[in-house]
Amino acid sequence: MSDTNNLVMDLPVPSSLLDIGAQGLIGKPLSRSEGPLKVTGRATYSAEYAIPDLAYGYLVGAKFGRGKITRVDADAVRGLPGVIDVITDFATFIRNPQQGGESKAPAQGVKDVQYFGEIVAIVLAESYEAARDAGERLVVEYEEAEGRFDFEALKADSEKGTFNNIPGYFHQGDLDRAVADAHASVDVVYTTPSQNSAAMEPHASIAVWEEGTLTLYGSYQMPSSDKLQLAKALGVSAKKVRIIAVYIGGGFGSKLGVAPESVAAAVAAKQLGRPIKAVMTRPQVFETTVRRASTEQRVRFSVDAEARLTGVGHETKTSNLPGESFFEPAGVGTHFAYPGDNRVINHDIVRLNLLLAGSMRAPGEASGMMATEAALDELCHKIGLDPIEFWRRNEPKEAPEEKVPWSTRQLLRCMEEGAERFGWDVRNPEPAQVRDGEWLVGMGMAAAVRSNMLMKSAATVSIDPDGRATIATDMTDIGTGTYTILGQIAGELLGLPLDRISVNLGDTNSPPGAGSGGSWGAGSSGSSVYLACERLRERLAAAMGCVPDELTLKDGIATARNRQIALAELVGEGLEATGQIAPGDMETQRKQASYGAHFAEVGVNATTGEVRVRRMLGVFSAGRILNAKTARSQCLGGMTFGIGAALTEDLVHDPRNGKVVNHDLGEYHVPVNADVPQLEVHFLTERDQFANPLQAKGIGELGISGAGAAIGNAVFNATGIRVRDYPITLDKLL
Numbered sequence: 108m109s110d111t112n113n114l115v116m117d118l119p120v121p122s123s124l125l126d127i128g129a130q131g132l133i134g135k136p137l138s139r140s141e142g143p144l145k146v147t148g149r150a151t152y153s154a155e156y157a158i159p160d161l162a163y164g165y166l167v168g169a170k171f172g173r174g175k176i177t178r179v180d181a182d183a184v185r186g187l188p189g190v191i192d193v194i195t196d197f198a199t200f201i202r203n204p205q206q207g208g209e210s211k212a213p214a215q216g217v218k219d220v221q222y223f224g225e226i227v228a229i230v231l232a233e234s235y236e237a238a239r240d241a242g243e244r245l246v247v248e249y250e251e252a253e254g255r256f257d258f259e260a261l262k263a264d265s266e267k268g269t270f271n272n273i274p275g276y277f278h279q280g281d282l283d284r285a286v287a288d289a290h291a292s293v294d295v296v297y298t299t300p301s302q303n304s305a306a307m308e309p310h311a312s313i314a315v316w317e318e319g320t321l322t323l324y325g326s327y328q329m330p331s332s333d334k335l336q337l338a339k340a341l342g343v344s345a346k347k348v349r350i351i352a353v354y355i356g357g358g359f360g361s362k363l364g365v366a367p368e369s370v371a372a373a374v375a376a377k378q379l380g381r382p383i384k385a386v387m388t389r390p391q392v393f394e395t396t397v398r399r400a401s402t403e404q405r406v407r408f409s410v411d412a413e414a415r416l417t418g419v420g421h422e423t424k425t426s427n428l429p430g431e432s433f434f435e436p437a438g439v440g441t442h443f444a445y446p447g448d449n450r451v452i453n454h455d456i457v458r459l460n461l462l463l464a465g466s467m468r469a470p471g472e473a474s475g476m477m478a479t480e481a482a483l484d485e486l487c488h489k490i491g492l493d494p495i496e497f498w499r500r501n502e503p504k505e506a507p508e509e510k511v512p513w514s515t516r517q518l519l520r521c522m523e524e525g526a527e528r529f530g531w532d533v534r535n536p537e538p539a540q541v542r543d544g545e546w547l548v549g550m551g552m553a554a555a556v557r558s559n560m561l562m563k564s565a566a567t568v569s570i571d572p573d574g575r576a577t578i579a580t581d582m583t584d585i586g587t588g589t590y591t592i593l594g595q596i597a598g599e600l601l602g603l604p605l606d607r608i609s610v611n612l613g614d615t616n617s618p619p620g621a622g623s624g625g626s627w628g629a630g631s632s633g634s635s636v637y638l639a640c641e642r643l644r645e646r647l648a649a650a651m652g653c654v655p656d657e658l659t660l661k662d663g664i665a666t667a668r669n670r671q672i673a674l675a676e677l678v679g680e681g682l683e684a685t686g687q688i689a690p691g692d693m694e695t696q697r698k699q700a701s702y703g704a705h706f707a708e709v710g711v712n713a714t715t716g717e718v719r720v721r722r723m724l725g726v727f728s729a730g731r732i733l734n735a736k737t738a739r740s741q742c743l744g745g746m747t748f749g750i751g752a753a754l755t756e757d758l759v760h761d762p763r764n765g766k767v768v769n770h771d772l773g774e775y776h777v778p779v780n781a782d783v784p785q786l787e788v789h790f791l792t793e794r795d796q797f798a799n800p801l802q803a804k805g806i807g808e809l810g811i812s813g814a815g816a817a818i819g820n821a822v823f824n825a826t827g828i829r830v831r832d833y834p835i836t837l838d839k840l841l
């Protein structure tokens with residue numbers, strides 16, 4: 108189990124209502140409140156709603172890489188048993204607003220196909236089987252055009268990246284000079300492959316129109332922005348769209364924006380006048396949702412004679428479809444992770460006709476640190492310096508580019524704590540020296556950094572006349588623990604045990620929440636609940652005739668000035684308040700991020716080259732830990748995906764047409780139990796008063812950031828072989 112230590116804080120932190128609440132819920136390692144519903148099959152996922160008169164839609168994807176559709180032979184399948192219709196007039200080329208694009212104009216149909224697998228039709232039938240059968244028989248005629256499929260062949264033809272407020276190009280000082288004058292330097296190129304989010308639950312939507320209003324039961328991470336995106340794709344007012352996403356079987360970025368099945372189902376349902384269910388097959392999830400783009404990353408580090416960084420270069424190339432502004436922001440963590448006066452951090456995009464590139468599991472840091480933390484290990488090896496000693500000499504006092512203080516940054520403490528717990532001191536820095544039978548054994552470590560963000564989020568909290576509280580927001584729980592921690596926050600502030608709190612999520616009829624993404628979910632939506640409860644406490648205090656500081660709320664009883672009254676009685680007809688937080692609300696110039704350190708021990712089979720992770724340990728600091736169990740689980744998941752990124756995950760495109768070759772979980776290898784040894788997770792005690800009222804920072808994507816590099820560094824320590832092309836498969840070690 109996780110535990111915390113008692114490190115002294117750098118700054119005195121003002122107390123929070125979470126510290127003075129009497130219920131004792133915050134930080135507790137509570138199991139997810141909806142867990143029993145999920146494991147007993149009583150949690151209703153998007154595809155499982157029992158809707159009367161439902162018809163089934165099967166998506167049909169293009170079987171060519173780029174070109175024009177000349178004819179869809181719908182009549183040939185319309186006569187098949189159970190088949191109702193074939194619809195092609197909808198926008199399927201979804202450009203996610205989150206990813207920097209917009210949906211194509213509605214109702215024109217797909218004529219120009221941009222990538223293999225792009226959805227071009229939906230076949231409707233009385234059963235899924237009939238729809239699928241007809242869908243597989245549907246003949247789509249096309250004229251193929253020349254496409255751009257091969258990153259390696261086309262990478263010289265690239266554009267500068269510009270996307271939202273992520274700086275695509277950054278330049279400071281004179282890096283070339285710093286490298287030329289350096290005591291030592293590295294200049295290396297790392298590559299990472301395309302990846303798929305591979306959430307357990309495939310993308311699924313049920314579309315129901317009633318009196319001109321669409322209700323979409325859809326598996327989506329961000330209902331309030333997904334609603335806007337869907338409305339735009341349909342050409343209707345956002346007021347006419349409601350999204351319901353109560354349970355979501357993982358997203359990992361692939362459900363941040365709407366996917367083609369939602370638009371296809373909505374258009375078909377409207378046209379047919381019947382509810383339509385469209386569920387993607389596993390291959391469709393791989394071929395037509397979103398991918399993490401492959402990267403090529405040139406990393407340069409230069410140091411002076413005391414091993415202090417003088418230069419940092421991180422020049423990355425990635426890919427996306429023509430017209431898409433999103434790029435994999437591989438250098439985003441480099442801006443603040445590493446000091447050094449001379450800096451170049453660049454992002455170039457190569458235009459390729461491969462499926463939409465978007466955010467996946469720590470976009471930026473996850474693939475970026477696979478390169479930078481490995482290159483740093485190369486540098487440390489070159490100069491004969493332990494990586495932790497390197498950080499002791501380099502840990503920056505302020506943000507290296509903005510020159511502003513950190514909110515909190517305990518990176519070095521994470522490393523020192525981790526080193527002690529892991530037994531780092533027994534590591535032999537000389538590679539290929541330790542053997543256990545037929546296994547070469549090595550240890551590696553890496554830093555973890557992940558930007559911390561606050562997103563606009565609102566929630567309503569009410570206390571009913573029976574003394575029960577209800578939280579309502581369209582925030583989601585994608586398996587991360589939102590139901591539980593929002594209940595803990597409200598319970599702490601209102602003095603209610605969890606069984607007297609209902610948490611209603613994932614319905615856009617509720618106030619718009621932050622959604623689950625970018626590790627901002629808990630901090631943002633939790634703050635909205637906190638602020639609503641703070642207002643309720645003010646009103647409860649007024650009803651008690653005291654000031655809020657004098658009020659104690661515990662187990663449904665309000666106490667102040669020698670008076671006790673049950674909450675149920677105190678609220679009369681009931682009380683309700685709405686809380687909202689927005690990015691500008693926390694006025695601070697301080698640089699904010701979450702930090703950690705990864706340690707890995709691997710065995711590499713001396714005969715076969717097989718790599719097995721033997722153990723991993725992570726120490727993290729992310730402000731207040733709201734629930735020790737769900738937080739730990741987030742880090743375990745991140746570290747597990749670090750194993751995948753380092754060793755197994757590799758989405759392969761056919762260079763002739765861009766087709767995703769390994770489009771299922773049998774061929775695209777996410778780590779399974781046998782790949783994951785005992786993982787250890789620890790948290791440092793921390794409060795970040797600059798982050799949000801909860802003083803908590805993002806944790807969801809921290810665990811993956813740097814994890815793969817720690818494994819790669821361990822492989823080098825075991826073998827003396829530095830694999831710069833992820834994943835590190837056995838053929839690269841022989």
Ligand code: MOS
Nearest residue numbers: 360467468624625
């Ligand atoms: Mo995350 S990749 O923002 O779901």
